[in-house]
Amino acid sequence: MLANLDAVVARRARVGYNDTPIALYGTRGRTRNRTMSEASRVVIIGWDCAPPQLVLDQWLDDLPHLKAIVEGGAAGRMRSSDPPITVPAWTCMMTSVNPGQLGFFGFRNRRIGEYDGKWIANNSAVKHPRVWDILGDAGKRVCAVNVPQTYPVTAVNGILVSSFLTPDTNCEYTYPPGLRKQLDIVADGYMIDVDGFRTDDKQWLLDEIYRMTDKRHRVCKALMQVDDWDFFMMVEMGPDRIGHGFWKYCDPEHPKYERGNPFETAIFDYYTHLDEHLGELVExxxxxxxxxxxxxxxxxxxxxxxxxxxxxxxxxLLCLKRPLTEITRFTADLVDWERTTAWAWGGYYGRLFINMKGREPQGTVPQSEYENVRDDLIARIEAITDDTGRVMRNTVHRPQDIYTGPHVDEAPDLLIYLDDLDWRLGQDVGNPTLHSFDTEIGPDDSVHDFFGMIATRLPGERQLTIENAHLMDVAPTVLEILGHDVPDHMEGCSLLRD
Ligand SMILES: [Zn+2]
Known part of the structure; x- marks a missing residue:
């Protein structure tokens, strides 16, 4: 199983990997005890967007390494953040606080008081300690690879390799600085993400996803071997990219499914490949x-x-300056703001903003009317129908009902989940009908779901209780496994059974 890794290690020796005086190569001289009955170290393998209904319910028998974990431990669904989107989800998981505390609600966020202003929530926006910061401060050595929102990199007690908001691999995307040059050698050109993954060139996309996944795992396996870590975490983006790129080819229930297409097993095949990597990481x-x-x-x-x-x-409720004759990207300059009550951003969830007097430059809704307008909008959105006239299973949240913390009022005025997330929301204007089967961002076949997965195995007798798991439970669980106190500000609960 480890033949490929041996080759990586051998090549690493040839290029003088061990000569570079950076922290990667320092160890604290501790001998690992591989027969301990209790966990002394923790590994988190992140599969972005991995759906439990396929991975755990349908495919587990064909994923022997994941199955071995499940059979020796526990597995199930794990509730995502609100919204269930990569940013903020991974950071909610690692900090155990909700987006109202974090202050971001997606990777794009609105500048309050501006119609067009946006900011990107990268690592600079994360003010709460992640579990690896807490462990590092307590003297534990940590290694985190490709966890979303880690660029620009910050110092850790160990190693940090940043993730998909990194501009490119010429940036300093590692801590310690310069480690990226070594990663490039190990991976033969490290890949953070598949650039341009929303494409119709599906064979190219499939090849790139495999290339990225294999490079990342070569790096992770090398780091796991040469570093004396106590906490190791990696996130693979491939499952998300393959889901968005190939769902319609693989799922007979998808409206665009075509039987006998050449990619029918693309997602399943990818998970069997990922499972082989998982087996090597676990070993x-x-x-x-x-x-x-x-x-x-x-x-x-x-x-x-x-x-x-x-x-x-x-x-x-929204007024444009002139009628449109073709599909047009929604921008603030199209809007007659003095006659507009609300506008929205699209995506896998919707963000609705009310044009409020005193907050927006040309606000129309007096503060005294704000809640009435919001209630009216909720009722109207809940009644939205699909293309057949069926009322969708829509959920509309006031941020004050689902978030706590100092940034609740920076959230959109309403968060919208259409038809239990089966429908995404498009923000372009001038569409011939309200129901579209294309997306303005390029080809995309899948949406997100509220529940991700968790599969765990602990050494020794102790196990986790997975029922009702929420991703904010992960950080407290890791801390308790490693014998650390859970800080009071964490909102999740340890899943460790007594
Ligand atoms: Zn994600």
Whole structure:
């Protein structure tokens, strides 16, 4: 199983890997005890977007390494954050606080008081300690690879390799600085993400996803071997990219499914490949390591895209300066703000903003009317129908009902989940109908789901209780496994059974 890794190690020796005086190569001289009965180390393997209904319910028998974890431990669904989106989900998981504390609600966030202003929530926006910061401060050595929102990199007691918001691999995307040059050698050109993954060139996309996944795992296996870590975490983005790129080819329930297409088993095949990597990581982790395989949210077939701004126009709540004759990207300069009540951003969930007097530059809704307008919008959104006239299973949240913390009022005025997330929301305007089966961001076949997965195995007698697991439970669980106190500010609960 480890033949490939031997080759990596041999090549690493040839290029003088061990000569570079950076922290990667320092160890604290501790001898690992691989027969300990309790966990002394923790490994988290993150599969972004891995759907429990496929991975655990349908495919487990064909994923022997994951199955071995499940049979020796526990597995089940794990509730994602609100919204169930990569940013903020991984950071909610690692900090155990909700987005109202974190202050971001997606990787794009609105600048309050501006119609067009946006900011990107990268690592600079994360003010709460992640579990690896807490462990590092307590003297534990940590290694985190490709966890979303870790660029620009910050110092850790160990190693940090940043993730998909990194501009490119020419940036300093590792801590310690310069480690990236070594990673490039190990991986033969490290890949953070598949650039341009929303493409119709599916064979190219499939090849790139495998290439990225294999490079990342070569790096992780090398780091696992040469570093004396106590906490190791990696996130693979491939499951998310393959889900969005190939769902319609693999799922007979998908509206665009075509039987006999050449990619029918693409997602399943990829997970069997990922499972082989998992087996190697688990073997390298050693018997004294607790293993957690987790996803940040689930995924499922996209039924369609609902044109939320066109709907607001139809409802008389959004007014454009002139009628449109073609599909047009929604921008602030199109809008007659003095006659507009609300506008929205699309995506796998919707964000609706009310044009409030005193907050927006040309606000129309007096503060005294704000809650009435919001209640009216909720009622109207709950009644939205699909293309057949069926009322969708829509959920509309006021941020004050689902978040706590100092940033609740920076959230969108309403968060919208259409048809239990089966429908995404499109923000373009000028669409011929409210129901679209294309997306403005390029080809995309799947949406997110509220539940990701968790599969765990602990050494010794103790186990985790997975029922009702929430991703904010992961950080307290890791701390308790390693014998650390859980800080009071963490909102999750340890899943460790007594
Ligand atoms: Zn994700």
């Amino acid at each position: 390298l982790a050693g018997d004294d390591a607790a293993i957690l395989v987790v996803s940040d949210h689930g995924g499922k077939a996209m039924k369609g895209s609902f044109c939320i701004n066109d709907w607001l126009i139809e409802q008389g």
